[in-house]
Amino acid sequence: MTIKEVSEKYHISMDTLRYYERVGVIPKVTRNESGIRDFQEEDLKWVEHAKCMRSAGLPVEVLIEYVNLFQRGDETISARLSLLMEQRECLMEQHHQIKETLERIDYKIACYQEAVKTGKLIWK
């Protein structure tokens, strides 16, 4: 699969894909004889991984660390585990924070909808 096809499939720009490979967010991508990227199943799995993690806000640096550990093989399993558990904590906190903000926004929306209907704005 060419970089263009991958870009279209995952809605990630070609520049970003190259950037991810360059800094190590994904491992080195398979190339053909002339040095052009030809993404294999395995490479796509990593793209998907990167996309998922980044869209939840995990820092690029953390993904790089994960890939590094992964490439060092089985001796890093417990390190990978603790990295994941750490990130899990952050995400749960973030998840909770968004929920709180949603509640706040929902309350405001209710007030404004009431105001639009009755012309009276109650509480800010």
Next chain:
Amino acid sequence: MTIKEVSEKYHISMDTLRYYERVGVIPKVTRNESGIRDFQEEDLKWVEHAKCMRSAGLPVEVLIEYVNLFQRGDETISARLSLLMEQRECLMEQHHQIKETLERIDYKIACYQEAVKTGKLIWK
């Protein structure tokens, strides 16, 4: 309340508080005769608002827009309503995305825990 006290109360740096006022994430803060900020109840409400919204990831620009609308008074109520509804959509999407990522991470954690116990890593 001085800027330092506000900073400590909300865990927002004094620089960030000044920045928020400067760009309009919060309205102009009450000052004493010599021009020094003296946060009132109302000002604190805005700080809290800014903190909550920012920690969920709403862009600074959106908060500025909201404050602008707010200061233009009741004629902007429906504009504020639609701004909030738009942001609500984004947050719900983000909330969902994080949930998905958490599930993915939880699965990996389970695999790695199994690997640590049994020495066998199943699936990636």
Next chain:
DNA sequence: ATAAACCATGGAGTGGACTCTAAGTCAAGT
């Protein structure tokens, strides 16, 4: 009354995550 601590401003600097540009390589079509 003078030092120490706190506050102010405008503007420059930083870090993260891309995003763009220039210059070059390569394969396919006419």
Next chain:
DNA sequence: ACTTGACTTAGAGTCCACTCCATGGTTTAT
């Protein structure tokens, strides 16, 4: 043979959200 278009790299540029800095005013304690 030559143009076209997709690919390559290294490196510069951009955007966002702070964060730091220099310089100077104000308040408080001794």
